[in-house]
Structure formats: structure tokens, C-alpha cells
Amino acid sequence: MSDGDEVEAARHAAKKAKIKAARDKMMATKVGEKGLVIVHTGPGKGKSSSGFGMILRAIAHGMPCAVVQFIKGAWDTGERRLLEATFPRLCQFHAMGEGFTWETQDRARDVAAASRGWEKAKALIRDPSIRMVLLDEINIALRYDYLDIDAVVAFLRDEKPEMTHVVLTGRNAKPELIELADLVTEMTLVKHPFRAGIRAQPGVEF
CATH class of the missing domain: 1.20.5 (Single alpha-helices involved in coiled-coils or other helix-helix interfaces)
Incomplete structure (x- = not known):
């Protein structure tokens, strides 16, 4: 040298x-340590993927967790297959939605499905044995007022156990939720194959 x-x-x-x-x-x-309220939002891809990545990380640490899907419940997703087949004792999976709003075309039905999903979510969050709960696409339900944002924020603020992590995904997160959250990530859309005529594909989109 x-x-x-x-x-x-x-x-x-x-x-x-x-x-x-x-x-x-x-x-x-x-x-310090505490259970976090985590929001993944924005127009870019990766919000649910990131949430499921956190679920897998929790599983790797032996932390019991749960997933409640608010919109894509009718989809046969890779995440659902993996979690139900491989980690049923560490991760509960509840698909409560009936598809995207443009597929159901029935507001009353969507509101009812969202309400069922939220009741299930509250029960799971209250369970002291569960360390992380992913509320996948709940922001969509909140955006269309299928759920009352004030009620959701109040529950997370006042009733969530101290050490339980709750992850909420979906674009257009409400300002009230962002204000409450401990960690907020906004996914930015730079480029997406859908715009070039490429449809959603297994292993990438679901």
C-alpha cells in the first residue's frame, strides 16, 4: 500500500x-419498546407485500400473529396459501372481503363485509397472545367510509394492548390514522407494468 x-x-x-x-x-x-401502529399507504405497489413481510418476520421470531383481509378476500393469493399451509399455529388468516368495490357493486354488502372484518380485527387485537395483526387493505374500507375512521382511531388509541403491533395497509390513508400512527410509509408510484398492458401475475401481484 x-x-x-x-x-x-x-x-x-x-x-x-x-x-x-x-x-x-x-x-x-x-x-423504549412499545407496540406500534404502522401504516403502509400511497399509490405505489408494495403496501400489502411489505405488511406480509412483517408478518413473516414476526413468525420467524416465534411471535403469534394474525391477518384480516378487508378487500381481497375472494382472491387465491400466494400469501394466504403459504400462511395457512405452513404456519397455521403461528398465524391466523381471515379473508373477510368479497373483492374490489367495482366487482361487488353493492355498497351495503361492502359495508357489511367491512364491519365483519373490523369486529374480527378488534377481537384479534384484544387477544394478549397475538403480537402482530395485519389489517390488509383496511384503508380502502376507510376511504369509502365503510368503516368509521373515528371509531377505528379511538380503538387503536384506547384499547390496543401496549405491546401489540398493528399494521394497516392500503392507499389513501386517512389523515386521522396517519396522525395516530407511530410509523408511516408512503409507497410512491414511479412505473408499473399495468400501464404497458401487463396484467397482474402470480408471484408478483398475488
Whole structure:
């Protein structure tokens, strides 16, 4: 190694040591734990996929969890197949929806399905043995006022057990939910194959 390379290596090491010291100092103050309210929203793809990724992570840690699907209940999805076939003791799966709103074309039916889904969700969240609950596409039900946003926010604020994580997915998350949440991620649409005439495909979309 040349003298110049040694000087550069020393500078790099000193810079990284400074960053590590600052990081360690910051991390020393982060000692709290709590059950989080997590929102995945936005027009981009990946909201449900990210939620199911968190469910699989919880399963890997031996944490009992549950899924309530509010919209895509009629779909035969890869996530549902995997969770029901492989992890039935660690993850409950409840498909409560009857398809997208443009498929049912029946508001009263959609409201009833959403209400059943929310009642199931509340029971699962209240269960102290369950550590994470994914409410997949609940934001769609809230967007169309199939559920009362104030009632949902009040329940999550006042009744959710302290250490239970709740993940809520779907575009157009209500401002009240975003305000309550501990973690909010917005998926941004940059490019999507649907616009080029490519339909939803197994393993990618469902």
C-alpha cells in the first residue's frame, strides 16, 4: 500500500469511527419498546407485500400473529396459501372481503363485509397472545367510509394492548390514522407494468 493509500485509509477509518461514536451515543438513548401502529399507504405497489413481510418476520421470531383481509378476500393469493399451509399455529388468516368495490357493486354488502372484518380485527387485537395483526387493505374500507375512521382511531388509541403491533395497509390513508400512527410509509408510484398492458401475475401481484 502506498503512502497516499495509507493516508486515505486512515482518514476513512477516522471518519467512520466518528460516525460510529455518534451513532452509539444516539442508540444508547433508544431503550423504549412499545407496540406500534404502522401504516403502509400511497399509490405505489408494495403496501400489502411489505405488511406480509412483517408478518413473516414476526413468525420467524416465534411471535403469534394474525391477518384480516378487508378487500381481497375472494382472491387465491400466494400469501394466504403459504400462511395457512405452513404456519397455521403461528398465524391466523381471515379473508373477510368479497373483492374490489367495482366487482361487488353493492355498497351495503361492502359495508357489511367491512364491519365483519373490523369486529374480527378488534377481537384479534384484544387477544394478549397475538403480537402482530395485519389489517390488509383496511384503508380502502376507510376511504369509502365503510368503516368509521373515528371509531377505528379511538380503538387503536384506547384499547390496543401496549405491546401489540398493528399494521394497516392500503392507499389513501386517512389523515386521522396517519396522525395516530407511530410509523408511516408512503409507497410512491414511479412505473408499473399495468400501464404497458401487463396484467397482474402470480408471484408478483398475488
